[in-house]
Amino acid sequence: MYTTMDDEEDPVELEINVHLSKRLSSNLYLLQYPVRPSFMTYDNVELLSGKVKPNQKKLELEVALNTKSKHYCNSKGEQFALNVDGRNPDASSFYSSDKMDKQVLSSYPSGTNSGRYALGYLKDGDLFLSPVHAQVQMKPSFHYLDKSDTRAESKLAAQEAGDSSQDEGEEEAKAVTVKFARPESDIAKARRLASFGHMQKLQEEEAWVPLRFSNTYTEASERDLRSLSLKSEETSNEFHVESSEYLKMLMAHADEVQHEKPAMPSNVLSLTQLKSMPLSDQVKALLTNAKVIRFNQLLHLLPQGTDPQATLRAIQIVAVLVQGCWVVKSEILYPKDGCSPNSGISSELLCRGRDFVMWRFTMSRCVTRKEIASVVKLPSEDVKDILEQMSHIKVNHGWEFVFEHDYDFTDRYQEIVERQNMLWDAKFQTLSKQLNISEAQEKKIREIAAAEAQAERPRRRRTSRTRKRTLSGRSISDHSDMETEPFDIDHLSKNDKSSSSSHNHNSVLNGATMEISHDINNSDNTSQEFRTELHKFIKEKLCSRYVLSISELKRLLNMKLSQAPPGYILNKGVTDKLCEQTVIEIGGIVLNTKWQEEAMFMFVDTGDELEPVRKAIYESAKTSNRLMKKTVMKNAEAISGKAFPENTVKNVLRDYCVNKNAQWFLKCSIDAS
Structure with a gap:
């Protein structure tokens, strides 16, 4: 338990009373002018008239144009007036003169929920808040230009009616058939009421309400402004609730967030939205996004404390x-009832072909595109898309499954493995009939799979329970526990040059197993591409967060891998040691202190004028994860030879620390969590 610091560490600057005023809440509109520069306001422009449809929150204003301005073209203005009002303007004419002397501004929805905004008015040390009723964007409207077309059509109709009355005599009597409408069902009525035509009709039927305009600093405006700051004798329920309930009232509801959330790319999954789903929907969303995933990676992406059995x-x-x-x-x-976006093939045929590809991968590590296409009879584009979902190209081998065999899962959950094998046997019986797979083809596939399994998998077995600690503080089984069977050892000794690169070790970190392939260090081309991508990833995260623990870095990496396409280079695995080496190479610092329980990385060499403050934070973090603002300021002054303002130091501290109970704790540290 820590003692509280002095009050001057984070003092209270000001306390004010907040009043909620609702006198004008139903009449406050926030107007935006997106097509007009900010320096060209309408403050000095004469407003001729205004009207509103309250139910639709639709506003329309008529503003005067300065016809005497040097930028005004008289000939064009006269032409517009002639087109709209005709040659003989009357009392119903749109323009009051023979020129275009006004324009119309119509409102359009801004796409933002106005319920989140309020008008604030500070008076005599009290803050008065009035909710905003609507937020709209005012843009020029030119619907009055259609008057010329309407006038021409009515004139033509009148001429046709006059001609027909002169040419025709008395109209002959015609039989009229009377039809009665059928009674409208409830379903038909609901569809009619929900139709666009009905909605548009209701909008057109709503009457316009004229508005009274009062300019700034007029007596009417001052009166309305005073009504915003009048204290009500009634107490407001909004400020007499518990803190947790009041916080919920301030936050947007889930349906509002869903309504306003912008469309995200199809390959991006929002983890914030994911946490609000049930567990089954979370698993489905992650699998749909990743296509292929290890079980320990899935647990790492789910919220902490998720039950593995339920997962x-x-x-x-x-x-x-x-x-x-x-x-x-x-x-x-x-x-x-879906179809392929490439060829238009039905979803039933796509499912059949993809199931066969998955069954082939249960039999062997690699498949060839030619073999798959000859069996599933799908277009080449669809076959390629299916293979890219779960595999990547391997030179001289074909398409290799994207992950190495997860023996850790299969050894731990043997009942599930047996159940899945039974399901695959039943699935293949159905596929063999649908795809006309002969017994000879099946026998050949199984023989190749058996030979590959015998040649590539060195069977491992546990002989002891010796355990050791990783940098994250978690214990794992010592690799010396794992032994190979004598037959496999002899086989590997004869083919060590060709098969050594296919043998992988596991590096377990923070509960997630990441496989490390030896060919990363043996192949210069692969190693260079791998290291370049790893440098790019770690530099991006470290330069934006300034301090990271090894577990947090692994979590961010797993998030990236879950959203990356199959065959992504970093899927080959990242070790703790490789992370530390990369951090040092990009100019970061590896913290080695007594208080930490896992590796911590910091970035301080920013090259800006605040670098001494960052170095002072690093020096303080060597002794404790709890930092003193005064100590940081003192060390920064000693490093640079000049004093830094308190607010500047506080802003830099926010990059590296979290403020908890008026104390600064280093991010990702155990005590700050």
């Missing part, structure tokens, strides 16, 4: 097991 039940509904990894089911990606 297992949810994932089996939306995914199938392939090589210890979970692949989203075909019917989820290709819903019923």
Whole structure:
């Protein structure tokens, strides 16, 4: 338990009373002018008239034009007036002169929920808030230009009516058939009331309400302004609730957020929105986005404390097991009655072809596009899309499954593996009939798969329970516990040059297993591409967050991997040691202190004038994760030889620390969580 610092560390600057005024809440409109520069206001422009439709929150203003301005073209103005009012203007004419002397501004919805905004008025140390009724954008409207077309049409109709009356004699009597409308059902009535035509009719039927305009600093405006600041004798319920309830009142409701949330790209998943879903929907959203995922990666992306058994039940509904990894089911990606965006093939054929591809990957690590296309009989574009969802191209091998076999999962959950194998056997029996797979083809595929499994998988078994600690403080089994069977050792010793790169070790960090492939260090081309992408990723995160723990960095990496396409270079794995080396190479600092329980990284070499303050924060973090603002200011002055303002130091502290109970704690530290 920590003692509280002095009050001067974070003093209260000002206390004011807040009053909620609702006298004009139904009449306050916030007007925006998006097509007019900010320096050209309408303050000095004469407002001729105004009207409003309160139900639709639709506003229309008529503003005068300065016809004597040097920028006004008289000939064009006369031409516009002639087109609108004709050659013989009367009392119903739109313009009051023979020139275009006014314009109309009509309101359009701004797309923002006005319920989040209020008008604030500070008077005598009290703040008066009045909710804004509507927020609209005023843009020029030219509907009056249609008067010339309407006048021409009416004139033509009158001429036709006159001609017909002269040419025709007495009209002959005609039989009239009377029809009675059928009684309208409830469903038909509901559809009619919800139709666009009905809505438009209601909008047109709403009458315009004329407005009274009062300019700034007039007596009427001053009276309305005073009404905003009048204190009500009644107490407001909004300020007599618990803190938690008042916070909920200030925050937008979920339906409002959903209504205003901008459309995101199809390959981007909002983790904030994800946390508000039920567990089954969270699993479905992650699988649909990632296509293929390991179980430990899925647990890492779900909220902390999620029950693994409940996650297992949810994932089996939306995914199938392939090589210890979970692949989203075909019917989820290709819903019923859908079709391919490439070729227009029905979703039923796409599901059938994709199920066969997944079954082939359950049998072997690699498949060839030619073999798949010959069986599923789908267009090449669709076959390529299916393969790219769960595999990547491997030179001289074809398409390799995107992840290594997750033996950790298959060894731990053998019952689920057996159940999934039974499901795949039943699925293949159906596929063999639908795709006309002969027994000879099936036998050949199984023989190749058996030979590949015997050659590529060194069977591992546990012989002890020795455990060690990673940088994150979590314990893992020592790699010396893992032994290979004698047959596999002899096989590997004969083919160590060709097969050593296919053997992978596991690096477990913060509960997530990331596989590390040895060919990253052995192949110069792959290593260079891998390191370049890793440099780019870590630099982006470290330069924007300034301080990161190894577990937080891994979490960010798993988020990126879940949204990355199959075959992404960083899927090959990232170790703790490689992260530390990369941080040092990009100019970061690795914290090594007594108080921390996992590796911490900081970025202080920014090259700006505030770099001494950042270095002072680093020096303070060497001894404790709790920092003193006065100590940081003193150390920064000693480093640079000049004093920094208190607000400047406080702003830099916010980059590295969180303020909790008037104390500054380093981000990602245990005590600050």
